[in-house]
Amino acid sequence: xxxxxxxxxxxxxxxxxxxxxxxxxxxxGALSDIRKAVxxxxxxxxxxxxxxxxxxxxxxxxxxxxxxxxxxxxxxWLRTTYxxxxxxxxxxxxxxxxxxxxxxxxxxxxxxxxxPVLARVFGLSKVTFDTGAGGKDELALAWLPLAEGERLRExxxxxxxxxxxxxxxxxxxPAEPTGEVLFAMPPRRLALFGLFEFSLAAFAVxxxxxxxxxxFLPFDIWDWEGWQxxxxxxxxxxxxxxxxxxxxxxxxxxAILVVVGFATGLARxxxxxxxxxxxxTPKGFRRRRGLLTRTDVVMPAHRVQAVEVRTRLLRRLFxxxxxxxxxxxxxxxxxxxxxxxxxxxxxxxxxxxAAGFALPGPEIEWHRPARRAFVDAxxxxxxxxxxxxxxxxxxxxxxxxxxxxxxxxxxxxxxVLNWRRARHALDARQVYGRHGWLAPRIDVASRVKLQSVxxxxxxxxxxxxxxxxxxxxxxxxxxxxxxxxxxARRIRAAVLDSIAGCxxxxxxxxxxxxxxxxxxxxxxxHRRTSTAGRS
Amino acid sequence: xxxxxxxxxxxxxxxxxxxxxxxxxxxxxxxxQAAIVTAPFVIGxxxxxxxxxLPTGAFAVPVLVAAAWAILRVPLRRHAARGYDLGAxxxxxxxxxxxxxxxxxxxxxxxxxxVTQGPLERAWGLATLVVHTAGTHNASVSLPGLxxxxxxAMRETIRTHIRREMP
Numbered sequence: 001x002x003x004x005x006x007x008x009x010x011x012x013x014x015x016x017x018x019x020x021x022x023x024x025x026x027x028x029g030a031l032s033d034i035r036k037a038v039x040x041x042x043x044x045x046x047x048x049x050x051x052x053x054x055x056x057x058x059x060x061x062x063x064x065x066x067x068x069x070x071x072x073x074x075x076x077w078l079r080t081t082y083x084x085x086x087x088x089x090x091x092x093x094x095x096x097x098x099x100x101x102x103x104x105x106x107x108x109x110x111x112x113x114x115x116p117v118l119a120r121v122f123g124l125s126k127v128t129f130d131t132g133a134g135g136k137d138e139l140a141l142a143w144l145p146l147a148e149g150e151r152l153r154e155x156x157x158x159x160x161x162x163x164x165x166x167x168x169x170x171x172x173x174p175a176e177p178t179g180e181v182l183f184a185m186p187p188r189r190l191a192l193f194g195l196f197e198f199s200l201a202a203f204a205v206x207x208x209x210x211x212x213x214x215x216f217l218p219f220d221i222w223d224w225e226g227w228q229x230x231x232x233x234x235x236x237x238x239x240x241x242x243x244x245x246x247x248x249x250x251x252x253x254x255a256i257l258v259v260v261g262f263a264t265g266l267a268r269x270x271x272x273x274x275x276x277x278x279x280x281t282p283k284g285f286r287r288r289r290g291l292l293t294r295t296d297v298v299m300p301a302h303r304v305q306a307v308e309v310r311t312r313l314l315r316r317l318f319x320x321x322x323x324x325x326x327x328x329x330x331x332x333x334x335x336x337x338x339x340x341x342x343x344x345x346x347x348x349x350x351x352x353x354a355a356g357f358a359l360p361g362p363e364i365e366w367h368r369p370a371r372r373a374f375v376d377a378x379x380x381x382x383x384x385x386x387x388x389x390x391x392x393x394x395x396x397x398x399x400x401x402x403x404x405x406x407x408x409x410x411x412x413x414x415x416v417l418n419w420r421r422a423r424h425a426l427d428a429r430q431v432y433g434r435h436g437w438l439a440p441r442i443d444v445a446s447r448v449k450l451q452s453v454x455x456x457x458x459x460x461x462x463x464x465x466x467x468x469x470x471x472x473x474x475x476x477x478x479x480x481x482x483x484x485x486x487x488a489r490r491i492r493a494a495v496l497d498s499i500a501g502c503x504x505x506x507x508x509x510x511x512x513x514x515x516x517x518x519x520x521x522x523x524x525x526h527r528r529t530s531t532a533g534r535s
Numbered sequence: 536x537x538x539x540x541x542x543x544x545x546x547x548x549x550x551x552x553x554x555x556x557x558x559x560x561x562x563x564x565x566x567x568q569a570a571i572v573t574a575p576f577v578i579g580x581x582x583x584x585x586x587x588x589l590p591t592g593a594f595a596v597p598v599l600v601a602a603a604w605a606i607l608r609v610p611l612r613r614h615a616a617r618g619y620d621l622g623a624x625x626x627x628x629x630x631x632x633x634x635x636x637x638x639x640x641x642x643x644x645x646x647x648x649x650v651t652q653g654p655l656e657r658a659w660g661l662a663t664l665v666v667h668t669a670g671t672h673n674a675s676v677s678l679p680g681l682x683x684x685x686x687x688a689m690r691e692t693i694r695t696h697i698r699r700e701m702p
Contacts, residue, residue, distance in 0.1 A: 328669070451670030454638040462635065472644075472670025479672070492639065499641045500624050 018081035018092070024122045025143025026077050030069030031118055037065030046216075082141055084155065089129065091139055103139045105159040107131045110299050110329050113149045117292035125149045129156070130329050153298065160283070182285070182351050183340045185276040193273065193342040194266030196315055202264045203257065278339050280354060285325075287339060299337065303327045304355045305474045306445035308336060309348060313439045323348045325355065326445075326476035336476060357444050360432045366423040370466035373482030378415040380460075382408050424480040426491055429498075431471060433478055445471065445478050447498040455488050471495070554618030554629060560659040561617075561680030565610035567655055573602040619678050621689055624696065626666060628678050638676050642696045644668050650686045662686040666693070 041061035075095060083090045088104040110130040119125060127149040129139040144152075185193070219226065227249075274291035284300035306326040315321070321343060324336040340348055349359050360366075385404040392401040417437065425432040431450070433443040452472035461467055461482075469488045470479040483491070580598035584591065613632050620627040625641045649665040656662060656679075663679040664686045681689070 451644045451668040452638060452640045452673045452676065454636060454673055456631075456634060456636045458634050470672050472668055472673045474669040475671055477672055496625060496639060496641060499643060 018083045018090075020077060020081055021141060021143050022122075022124055022145055022148075023077060025119075025124055026070060026073035028119050028122060028124060028143055029073040029076075030066050032116075033065050033069035034062055037062055041065075084152065089139065089152075091141065101139060103129055103131055105156055106163060108156050108160075109303055110297060111153040111156055112295065112297035113146075113153065114296070115146065115290075115294040119143060120292075120294065127152055157281075157283070180280045181277060182280055182354060183276075183278040183343060183347060185273060185342065189342060190269060190273060190276070191266065193320075194269035195262060196312075196320065196342070197265035197269050198261045199264045199268065200257070200261050201268075202260055273341055276341065278351065285339065285355070287337065297329075297337065299325070299327065299329060301355050303329065304357070305449045306443060306476055306478065307352050307355065307357045307359075308476070309345075309359070309442040309444075311439050311441075315342075316439050319344055321345055321348055323351055326473065328475045352444070357446065358430065359444060360425065360434070360442065364425045364427065364432060366425050366432075366434065367483075367487065369419060369422055369424075369480070369482035370464070370484045371419060372464040373461065373466045374415040374419040376460045376464055377418070378412050381411040381415070385411070422481065424483070426494060431478070431491075431495065433480060443476075443478055445473055447495050448501075449474070450478075450495055450499060453492045453495055455485075455492060457485070553620045553622075554627075555620060557614060557617055557619070557680035558661060558682040558685070560661055560682070562610050562614045563659055564655055564661055564680065565613055566606050569605045569610055573605050577602050614680070617680065621692065626676075626678075626689075626693070628676055638673060640666055640668055640673070640676050642693055644670075645693055645697060648690045648693055650683075650690055652683070664689055 044061060076093075079095050079098075080091070080093045082092070085102075088102045089108075090100060090102045092098065092100045108129045108131060110128075112128045112130065113125050114128065115125045123146055124143045125146045127141045127144055131138065141149075141152075214220070214222070271291050271293075273289050275294075276289040277287070279286045281298060284298060284303070286296070286298045288294065288296045304325045304327050308324040308326060309321050310324065311321045321340075322338060323340040323343065324338050326336045329337060340351055345359075352359050385407040388404040389401045392398065392404070421435060421437045423434045425434075426447075429447055431445045431447055433445075435441045435443075450471050451474055454470040454472070455467045456470065457467045465485050466482050467485050467488045468479060468481045469483050469491060470477075480488075576598055580594040583594040588594075616632045616635070617630045619629065624643070625639050627637065627639045629635070629637045646667045646669055648667070650662050651665060652662045660683050661679070662681055662683045663677055664681055665675050665677045667675045
């Protein structure tokens with residue numbers, strides 16, 4: 001029933017034979033069902049508190065949940081099989097409605113291994129094969145032993161290696177540094193990152209809970225005097241401070257707020273990014289992170305469509321930035337994969353270079369947006385205060401009519417700042433965008449990896465001679481607002497020329513060493529022959 | 536370099552000359568769509584007329600005038616504002632009256648192509664060509680108002696171009 005672990009020799013003969021996932025996975029599933037059953041159990045226990053004794057009821061519900069989880073999980077486990085074939089991986093699931101899905105090796109782009117804490121206890125992991133269709137076509141094998149997950153990943157990698165040699169025989173793979181650690185976060189850096197991630201989320205949750213449940217508590221949460229009395233205790237030291245009692249209480253509360261905020265930030269960061277390591281693999285990047293839930297994602301370099309450099313106000317003052325790869329793969333919580341969450345620019349530049357992107361240097365000619373666009377926006381923005389002023393003229397408060405006009409300089413100033421905030425540039429290989437002033441966001445996209453180019457103009461823009469340029473990017477957005485129309489056309493022509501000049505090689509140009517000009521098409525991993533049409 | 540201020544728009548310069556207009560029947564389709572949209576308002580105004588709240592014609596006349604304008608005049612202008620250009624290696628689609636949009640999709644970036652026909656389109660022998668790309672923005676670019684034969688021919692053209700590139 002369960003497959004042997006890490007048994008290399010006879011795997012070849014067993015290839016293609018359907019196997020089941022690890023039986024311990026049933027237990028993992030059932031245990032995580034307990035977590036989901038706790039809140040309903042508590043709610044049920046409270047609602048029925050007159051008929052049943054409290055703890056016994058909760059325990060009963062939890063046990064029932066575990067039982068159902070075990071039974072359901074066992075049935076699912078019996079009915080789920082996967083088979084590692086010569087050309088593909090097949091997964092069959094389903095009790096009443098069977099579904100069989102097969103993913104060919106050549107369509108697999110990323111293989112990621114995730115180990116949540118419960119599964120780690122049993123040595124199990126979840127393997128996800130991402131086919132490059134943006135998260136919709138993933139194949140996930142839940143709860144395989146870790147060694148088996150890594151074996152599958154090796155299998156996919158070897159197949160792709162052989163395939164690359166088959167299609168380009170004799171092409172010597174250039175010696176690429178393998179296993180080189182591109183970025184790692186030692187605990188000190190992690191602690192610093194946690195401090196910057198100060199978060200009052202704990203208080204938001206507590207305040208929300210207090211709001212909801214304050215009818216159930218025996219005391220009133222919002223009774224300020226009551227809290228002070230409690231803090232005083234028997235010694236009345238707080239009241240003895242006299243008029244400073246209030247100030248002391250408030251500053252104490254603020255201090256607690258600050259401490260809890262830092263603690264929350266540190267805890268969340270440690271849980272998410274403990275042991276963060278980005279290494280280079282023969283075909284791409286491997287990122288590992290996580291304290292309780294360990295995730296291990298491998299992404300081919302050619303899949304990266306663009307890079308984003310993000311920062312925030314305080315971090316930027318100290319010189320810390322974040323680097324993300326834009327691709328069709330979906331990271332756990334957000335779209336783009338974070339490859340360097342807290343790094344200096346000198347550390348970020350080599351990582352971007354490894355993916356084939358160059359960050360904008362001092363020699364880039366940045367172009368500002370058209371001034372006319374912001375004049376138009378300022379005019380639109382001042383309509384409201386002017387109309388308010390005119391309306392006031394007809395009321396008894398006619399003398400107050402000029403007051404709304406005081407907003408006009410601020411509107412104008414806001415538009416001047418907006419004009420200064422955005423910039424864009426184009427060079428031989430890449431397109432650059434920069435937004436923001438105090439915490440600038442930088443986007444770098446490769447010209448040949450763009451998908452489409454659109455120029456849009458509203459009625460004011462047509463009169464003003466500017467347009468918005470939208471560059472189609474797989475997995476992200478890149479658009480420049482208020483570009484003068486001639487320049488927009490010029491950029492479009494240049495980008496289209498780059499795209500047209502480079503579509504002759506295969507999509508997954510796995511033989512191209514990182515850092516060289518990208519010769520292939522879009523690298524998104526889609527099969528171009530799927531020109532399905534209805535007729 | 537920053538602004539032109541001469542009221543230049545997308546339609547000028549050498550880019551405009553190559554735009555192919557859509558099929559003539561497309562105007563009829565737009566008129567039918569406008570009629571469907573204005574019908575509830577016309578009926579509503581007639582009902583209000585029957586209720587005799589204001590002097591006769593106070594409701595009906597403006598609504599009927601607006602409906603007539605929407606059905607007779609606006610589709611012509613919308614039709615004139617649209618166009619496409621099937622180049623050697625790219626497809627360019629222009630649409631929009633107030634908010635112009637000019638999209639170019641290179642054939643090398645086309646993932647797949649659909650030719651769709653709604654019921655109204657089928658009545659007039661029209662079809663819509665939908666080109667899908669891998670981008671998040673403009674994941675699918677649609678070109679309505681083509682004659683059915685033209686749409687099928689364009690699909691074949693794009694398909695052969697893509698197939699030619701595979702080694």
